Amino acid sequence: MKHQHPTHPEPTDAQARRARPVVVCYPTETLPQLDLAASAARREGAELLQRLSVPPRSAACIDVPAGHFARIVSVEGPQVGDLNIWNSHNIAERFYSGKTRALHGTHVSTGDSLWSSFPFMRPLAHITCDTLDWYGYDADGGS
Template structure:
């Protein structure tokens, strides 16, 4: 059973690592104002890469039930900046809504794959 452990680093209000929850809530609630750019399915036992521009939102779903897979994210302009799952867990604890990059910036917003702008 998955346990929701507290973050290893407790963030104080106004700290650089504090998540701007209001910003992400605005992204989540304004879905109807976005335009669908692309929609695709990644078949089982395959993979796919796609670019998401700054300001765009993407969604990953599992329409046939729970799946196991790898999910990797890189900055197209700086491959040293990448999704850092281990650091994200340290910074935010168990269930994560705001994955962090190797430079500790929010890498992506986990909303729930449609690709909108």
């Protein structure tokens, strides 16, 4: 249950704690960088192989071979969709949202990767384009 009001008093140094800069646990400068220009060039000449529409409160599966692109489009306004990813050659390797959030934050965008679980820990997919990139980050850290 989420508390409506704090149940503990603020410590005397609360203001100083709030003013401290954020500590980055996983510096993203050390991660492999995507060649976004090369990805954009490959997308430019890409051929549409399949189109799939998934109704609300429903699900679908598609196979996206390595090196191919998949585009996810919200066609009816603001929506939230779940995404699960597996390595089709080894289903023990699957999308690890917790590590992805630790590396890139809760709102992934262009240049970020979607990471797999332990012991694999590698990108299963890369985000090469985000049509909402204009939004940036708001005061709450959302993007």
